[in-house]
Amino acid sequence: MDGTRDWREQRVEAAVAGRNPTVLAELPAAFAVIGDVQFLPGYALALTRTPGVDRLSDLPRPERLRYLADVDLVADAVETVCRRRDPAYRRLNVEILGNTDAFLHCHLWPRYEWEPPEVVGRPVWLHDPARWQDPATALGPAHDGLRAELTAEILARRDSPGFRLDL
Template sequence: MVDWRDDRIRSAAQGNNPLLVAEMQSGYAVMADMQFLPGWCILLPKSRVPSLNSLSIAQRSRFLLDMSIIGDAVNEVCAPVRVNYDILGNTDQYLHAHIYPRYDWEPESRLKLPVWLYDAECWSDPKSAFDSERHGAMMRELREYLLQHMTD
């Protein structure tokens, strides 16, 4: 059996991705694997493309709008001090956008840095991994917000 992690986009499209929050017009809002910043989401495109520049202007506009709507949901549900957005593609070399909240409980020195500079243990600590019992209510609230606020 194929693991959903082997093709996150296809598993989201088929409803097999346990991190799926909601289908959006341009792709799929999913929770990040690690939740050391609770509410961290990722927008996956509906089809695997190498970068934002691989999309038409209309598709880019839709993807970026959907990314910002996920940011609205994170702001509403998680009440961070701000939301950061990243489109990198260095490790997973296909288009996807990270939407992550930043919190006032983070050390001030850490809050000023990109999330990627967090210590390595944050990325592998099982206590930070998405867990439906710990994060399920937040995921449902994010889904509800997105379903109410997606635009045509």
């Protein structure tokens, strides 16, 4: 990746090169990253560590299972942090879509009771499109505490012999 490109243009390559500022932790098969938007606090993703991989089925089965194990690890950490931070936490949606961005990634969306009633039980993508561009919830210094908590939970699981899956 050439140095003139913005890290958002090639997120996986930027993570591999250590230039993706959203990276929370490196895992065996994925990068845990915090989402660019935080209108649902705790939104995170698991990016493949393999540049050029477009979909889950592009990975050989053992690597696919490693990636999914990392998704599970990040999901568990996100759920723990969100449950601790907000009593209105409901559940976590885990989604691999691949409809827009041509790199393997999994969205981890915390869901809350305080969401608008017309979307609280429906896919996150039905939230008002303005929420995706709202500067008030764009990732920034206001999220440093959340970022630190997510990183600590992810690293604790990554480094725990009881959580690791040897594939």
